[in-house]
Structure formats: C-alpha cells, structure tokens
Amino acid sequence: MLLTFDGRDYELRPGESVLEGMARHGVGIPAACRAGSCQACVVRSVAGDPGPDARRGLKATWLASGYFLACMARPSADLAVIQAGADIRTPARLAGVRELAPGVLGVRVRPERPLDYRPGQHVTLSNASGVTRIYSIANLPGETERAGLEFHVRVFRGGAMSGWLARAEPGAMLSVGSPAGECFYAPASRSAPLLLAGTGTGMAPLLAIARDALARRHAGPVALVHGAADPAGLYLGTRLPSGRAAPTAAVTWRTCCLTRGEDIADAVVGELARLAGQGAPVTAYLCGGPGSVRRMRRALFLAGMSLSDILADQFAAAA
Amino acid sequence: MTTDVSLYERLGGSLAIRSVTEAFYRKVLADELLAPYFDDVDMDRQIAKQTAFLTMDLGGPNECSGRDLRAAHLGLPGLRDEHFDAVVAHLAGTLREFGVSEADIAAVGAVAESVRDDVLNR
Numbered sequence A: 001m002l003l004t005f006d007g008r009d010y011e012l013r014p015g016e017s018v019l020e021g022m023a024r025h026g027v028g029i030p031a032a033c034r035a036g037s038c039q040a041c042v043v044r045s046v047a048g049d050p051g052p053d054a055r056r057g058l059k060a061t062w063l064a065s066g067y068f069l070a071c072m073a074r075p076s077a078d079l080a081v082i083q084a085g086a087d088i089r090t091p092a093r094l095a096g097v098r099e100l101a102p103g104v105l106g107v108r109v110r111p112e113r114p115l116d117y118r119p120g121q122h123v124t125l126s127n128a129s130g131v132t133r134i135y136s137i138a139n140l141p142g143e144t145e146r147a148g149l150e151f152h153v154r155v156f157r158g159g160a161m162s163g164w165l166a167r168a169e170p171g172a173m174l175s176v177g178s179p180a181g182e183c184f185y186a187p188a189s190r191s192a193p194l195l196l197a198g199t200g201t202g203m204a205p206l207l208a209i210a211r212d213a214l215a216r217r218h219a220g221p222v223a224l225v226h227g228a229a230d231p232a233g234l235y236l237g238t239r240l241p242s243g244r245a246a247p248t249a250a251v252t253w254r255t256c257c258l259t260r261g262e263d264i265a266d267a268v269v270g271e272l273a274r275l276a277g278q279g280a281p282v283t284a285y286l287c288g289g290p291g292s293v294r295r296m297r298r299a300l301f302l303a304g305m306s307l308s309d310i311l312a313d314q315f316a317a318a319a
Numbered sequence B: 001m002t003t004d005v006s007l008y009e010r011l012g013g014s015l016a017i018r019s020v021t022e023a024f025y026r027k028v029l030a031d032e033l034l035a036p037y038f039d040d041v042d043m044d045r046q047i048a049k050q051t052a053f054l055t056m057d058l059g060g061p062n063e064c065s066g067r068d069l070r071a072a073h074l075g076l077p078g079l080r081d082e083h084f085d086a087v088v089a090h091l092a093g094t095l096r097e098f099g100v101s102e103a104d105i106a107a108v109g110a111v112a113e114s115v116r117d118d119v120l121n122r
Helices: A018-024 A060-064 A141-147 A160-167 A200-215 A264-275 A290-302 B014-029 B043-057 B066-073 B081-097 B102-113
Strands: A002-005 A008-011 A042-047 A067-069 A079-083 A090-101 A104-111 A122-127 A132-136 A149-154 A173-176 A194-199 A222-228 A251-257 A283-288 A310-314
Touching (some): A002 A018, A090 A160, A122 A160, A132 A149, A132 A160, A149 A200, A194 A264, A251 A264, A264 A283, A283 A290, A290 A310, B043 B066, B081 B102
Parallel strands (some): A002 A079, A283 A310
Antiparallel strands (some): A042 A067, A042 A079, A090 A104, A122 A132, A122 A173
C-alpha cells in the first residue's frame, strides 16, 4: 500500500497504522496515547479512506475537513495525507514554572490564540524537540487570558517532558493541541450531588471542574476527595481558592493518604453513601493514575452507581 | 419465549437492558466464585459483551452467537458447571428484581442453557 505523506510516497505494510508506518520511515507524528483517545496524532486525509476507527470521537468540524487519528488508521487501500494545520496545534510560549510541592510543578503556558475549553479537559503539549505529553488544564477560562493555561506536572526521574519543563526558561517555544476529554461539568441537574475524587496531580482538573460548577451556580453538594501516597502529595490543601461570592452549595474536601492506611476506593464509597439519599443521583468525576481510577470506578459501580454517571479521566503512562 | 412480543421489547429495549446488565454484572462481580475471572477485565468492554449476551438471551436483536461465547470463554482456567449455574442464578435474581415473571425467567434460563456447552467449551 502507498501512503503519500505531505507529497512524498511511503510504503505502508498491511495492518500497520499510519502512525507506526511513518515512524518506521523516520517521520514522527506528534503522538501520546496511541489508542485513539488523546487526539494528539490527528492528520488530514486528502485522498483515500482511513477507515471508521480512525474517525471515532472526532468532532464534526474536524471530520468535515478530513482529519483522522493516525494511531487508529489501518487503511486497506492507498491513502494521501497531510500534516494537521495550525487550526489543530496552537503555538505557545512557556510563561512560568514554579514548584507547588516536592516533585510537582505548576507550569504556565501562554498560547498565541485563546483556546476554547471546558475545565477538566486536557491538551497535548509539544516542545521544540517534538516531545509530546498530555496534561489536564488546571485553571478556568476566565483566568487563562491573564495567566495563561496552567498545568500541574508531576516530575518523573528521566521524564522527557517534565525534566525539560523543570529546566526550561520562560519564553521557550511549545505547541498546544486541541482540548479534548469528556470529563467536565455538564450535569443532568444543577442540584445533583457531585463527587470528585483524584490522586496526585489528578486533583488539579477536578478542582477546576468543582470551581466551574460553583461559578455556574451549581446548587447540589460538592464532595472533593484527594488521595496521595504521603501527606506531601496533598499539595492542594483542602480549601477552594476564594471566589467572588460565597458558594451556595455545601462543599466538603477530604484527603486520603496511603501512609495513614487510607484507601481512596473506600473513601469514595463512604462519600457516595453520604451524598446518596440527598435527592438527585450522584455524578462522579475520577482522575489520576490508571490503577486508582480503575479501583475507584469499580468500587462506585459495586456500590450501586451506573457507569454512565461516572466520568473518568485516567493518565496515560508516559511513553 | 412463546409470546409474540419478546421479553427484550417488554423490558423496554436497549435502554432498560443497560440497567439490567449493570445490575447483573454487579452481582457477578460481588460473587467470590466468579469475581476472580473479572479482576483484570475492562469494565466497559465487559458491560458491552454482557449487554450483547442478555440481548440474545431475552430475544432481542441478535448480536451474539454461540461461537462468540465459545471464543470469549476459551482459555479461562477451571471454568465448570458451578460457574455457569452461578451466572444463570444471578441473571434470574436480577430479572426477578426488575419484576419479570417466573415463566419469563424460566424461558430466559432455557436460552442460557442452550449455550452451556459453548461457554464450557464442550
């Protein structure tokens, strides 16, 4: 099979994805999850059919322009592709980096154009060397105009992106992908209890969702649960950043530490029991590492929640 | 099922099947005999498969065949009649909770029985 990429012809093996094939030929397409979820690897077809799997989850405006996911495209006939345009990735500059807690950076990035996003969504960040990672946005659209997009980044030993961010100077060039993810405030009812539980830096987007909900005058109770391995990991404290008006909703915030023998799956089930019976069905938002998100989701399901009321965003392991 | 309208339709089609499936899957996960088989299984994929199985079992639009069931259970260690019986009992219990009549539950049990050998790879 012939894959024409930006006007040059490459051979694509049967069963190989466009992303894998181009990598084999030494042409890197920005990519992160490689499983059709993060949408970092979108490219644009100009001739041929990338197949339905490659179009799954993309918004109608992208589909109309021929965009598809390179990681999910395993074409069965010749395909001609061009790189995603500037409408997909937005050039940006690093505005500032500060340490929020040992091993956690608060990273501010100023995109050239404002991005349309909902708190709780994530974007891909790429640096000039092409390193690409997915991060959740930690602040609200009203704040990003002045401060830039804020991300809470766990620094990993040898982490290509987190290590680079820890050393990078303000003004360094980056690019930001389109906001994606279904984990944001859109309740069936404004009086529904919200349960937001996250581990580590997974709490940052959940805090943004909670603040978004309160700014939209959410009236039901809001319960936050932050889990970490040890107390130093509970870097957000237990108080919402002060807003303009006192929230009408009852907000609670509890923490959970492995070193104190506390299990976040037990904690969320306890919070669910407290919130259930307060009228409307509970909506749960979960974020963090895949293991803890999976355990929380299973525990909430076994405690009686429908999976369709549980919105989960689990961090992909860094490639 | 001897009536013209299938139990699937009487339960309200695909929407209600989803809540029946969730209640059924919850019972299966809570059963110590069965839970180990589901420890490493992705819940969404499992719910989708269970929904297909239930849809077939209740006489709905068929999305699931004996061959699918055979393939899905192949290689699960130590799968025996007692596991199959436990799953069918959870299904009956779930349908009872949703107010399904004993006659209909028996009919569903008979459909389930027809795939026993596929599930247990015999």
